[in-house]
Amino acid sequence: MSLRASRKAQLLLLGLLLVLLVGGFAATSLVSYSTSRDSIRQNIVNTELPLTSDNIYSEIQKDLIRPILISSMMSRDTFLRDWVLAGEQDDEPMTRYLREVQEHYGAYTSFFISEKTHTYYQAKGVLKQVSEKEPRDIWYFRVRDMQPLYEINVDLDMANRDTMTIFINYKVFDYQGNFIGVTGVGLTVDAVVKLIDDYQQRYGRSVYFVDKNDKIVLTGVTGGPLGARAGQTLSAVPGLESLVHKLPKPQSGSYEYQEHGRGHFLNVRYIPELEWYLFVDKHEESALADIRHILYFNLLVCLLVSVIVLAVVYLATQRYQQHIAALATTDVLTGLSNRRGFNLLAQQAVLEAQRERSPLSALLIDLDHFKQLNDTHGHLAGDEVLRGFAKHLQSNLRQSDIICRWGGEEFILLLKDTGSSTARQLAEKIREQTENSRFPFAGVNLQVTTSIGLTELHDDDSLDRLIARADHALYRAKQSGRNRVCEETYELRP
Numbered sequence: 001m002s003l004r005a006s007r008k009a010q011l012l013l014l015g016l017l018l019v020l021l022v023g024g025f026a027a028t029s030l031v032s033y034s035t036s037r038d039s040i041r042q043n044i045v046n047t048e049l050p051l052t053s054d055n056i057y058s059e060i061q062k063d064l065i066r067p068i069l070i071s072s073m074m075s076r077d078t079f080l081r082d083w084v085l086a087g088e089q090d091d092e093p094m095t096r097y098l099r100e101v102q103e104h105y106g107a108y109t110s111f112f113i114s115e116k117t118h119t120y121y122q123a124k125g126v127l128k129q130v131s132e133k134e135p136r137d138i139w140y141f142r143v144r145d146m147q148p149l150y151e152i153n154v155d156l157d158m159a160n161r162d163t164m165t166i167f168i169n170y171k172v173f174d175y176q177g178n179f180i181g182v183t184g185v186g187l188t189v190d191a192v193v194k195l196i197d198d199y200q201q202r203y204g205r206s207v208y209f210v211d212k213n214d215k216i217v218l219t220g221v222t223g224g225p226l227g228a229r230a231g232q233t234l235s236a237v238p239g240l241e242s243l244v245h246k247l248p249k250p251q252s253g254s255y256e257y258q259e260h261g262r263g264h265f266l267n268v269r270y271i272p273e274l275e276w277y278l279f280v281d282k283h284e285e286s287a288l289a290d291i292r293h294i295l296y297f298n299l300l301v302c303l304l305v306s307v308i309v310l311a312v313v314y315l316a317t318q319r320y321q322q323h324i325a326a327l328a329t330t331d332v333l334t335g336l337s338n339r340r341g342f343n344l345l346a347q348q349a350v351l352e353a354q355r356e357r358s359p360l361s362a363l364l365i366d367l368d369h370f371k372q373l374n375d376t377h378g379h380l381a382g383d384e385v386l387r388g389f390a391k392h393l394q395s396n397l398r399q400s401d402i403i404c405r406w407g408g409e410e411f412i413l414l415l416k417d418t419g420s421s422t423a424r425q426l427a428e429k430i431r432e433q434t435e436n437s438r439f440p441f442a443g444v445n446l447q448v449t450t451s452i453g454l455t456e457l458h459d460d461d462s463l464d465r466l467i468a469r470a471d472h473a474l475y476r477a478k479q480s481g482r483n484r485v486c487e488e489t490y491e492l493r494p
Ligand SMILES: Nc1nc2c(ncn2[C@@H]2O[C@H](COP(=O)(O)OP(=O)(O)OP(=O)(O)O)[C@@H](O)[C@H]2O)c(=O)[nH]1
Pocket: 333, 366, 367, 368, 369, 370, 371, 372, 374, 378, 379, 380, 381, 382, 383, 386, 407, 408, 409, 478, 482
C-alpha cells in the first residue's frame, strides 16, 4: 500500500471512530436525558404539583372550618337573637358580644347586620347602614336572598383598612324562622398568602387562585404568573395565551402550556368551599435545569473521551505506519536498507552531490561462491554469514554513507564526499577484512571472500548509470578471479 493510500485509510479509520464515538456517546446521553426528563415530568405532573395542591387545600380548610363553626354558633346565639327581637335598644351589649367573639376566637373581624334597621355592627361599634345602592353592600342582599345558610366570601374589609378578608356570612333567623340578619367572622388571607409565598420561594412554583370567571383572586405577595395581580383575568395577562387557549375556563386537571417559548406544568384544583380554583404552576426550565446541566457535562466528558481515544488511535496508527514504512524499506535478515529504501536515499544523494559538485562513489559488493557455502553448510549458515558481513560493512562506514542489501548476497554502498581513490582504499579494507574474518556457525568458522566493483559519480550521471558501471566493475572483478576490487571509470556504451 502506498503512503498516500495508507494515510487515506488512517483518516478513514479516524473519521469512522469519530462518528462511532461521538454518535454513540451523544445517543446514550440524549436517551438518558430524555428518560430522566420524562420521569421528572411524570413526577411533577403526577406527584409534586398535586401534593402542593393538597397541602394548600388542607391549610385553607384548616383556616376555614373553625370560622364556619364560630359563625354558625353566632347565628344560633340566643343573646344575639333576643337582643334583635327586643328592638336593638342599646348598641353596647352587641358591640361587647362581637368584641368577645373576635378576641376569644382570634378572628380578624366579627359582625352582625340587622335586617330590620340595616345597621352594620362590629366589634368597635356601629360601622354604617347597609344600602342596596352601595356596591360594597350588595353581598348582604345576596346572602339574604340565597338558599344556603351561609357563604364564604372573599372581599375587602372596609372596617380594617380594606384588607383582603375571607368572610363567613351566616344567616340569622328568629325562633319562628324569620330572617333577622347576617352574622359571622372574617379572617385575613395572610396565612394563605404566606403559604403561597413559601411554596413559591422554596420550590420555584407559582401558586394562585382563580375564580369561576377566570379572574385571579388571590396570589402571593409577589403576584401571580408573569407578575399578574389579583383582579386581573388570566386572558388579560400577556404571555399566557397558550394557557388560556388550553384552558379557556378554569377546570380541574393537569395541563402543559408554553409561555414565551418556555414549557410550564400546571395543576388546577377546585376548592368547593371558596368556589375557586387553585393553580399550581411550575417552569419546565427550573425543573429540568439540573438534568440539562448533567447532559452538558456528559456531552463534555464524551467529547473529551472521544478526543483522547482519537488522539491515542492517531498516535498508534502513526507509529504503526512508521513501523510498516520502516519494514517496507528494511531488509529483514540484515537490518540494512533494501532496494526500496536505498532508492529513496540514493536519488537524493546523487542530486546533492551533483548540485554541490562533491565527489560520490559507489561500491557494489558480492560474496564469492556463496552458493557453494550454502550447499556445503546449509542455508542457515549462509544467513549467518550475510548477517555477520552486514555488520562488518556497517562498522566500516560513516553515518552519512548509504548502505543497502542489493539482493541475495550482493550489497551496495554509496560513499558521500568520497572520490574513487579513497573509495578504493575502503573497498580494499573491506575485501581484506572479509577475507580474514571468520563467521562462526554451529561450531564451524565459515570464511568468505568478496568481489567489489567501484565507480565514481560523473557529471550529468544518473543513479542507474552509476550502478550499471559499478556492476560492470564487479563483473570484471568476478571474471578476473574474485576476491578483488575493480574500478570502472569510463562511460559504458549503451
Ligand atoms: N543463505 C542465504 N542464501 C542466499 C540468500 N539470498 C541468496 N542466496 C543464495 O546465494 C547464492 C548466490 O549464488 P550465485 O548467484 O550463483 O553466486 P555465487 O555462488 O556467489 O557465485 P559468484 O557470485 O559467481 O561468486 C544462491 O545460491 C542463493 O540461493 C539468503 O538470504 N540467504
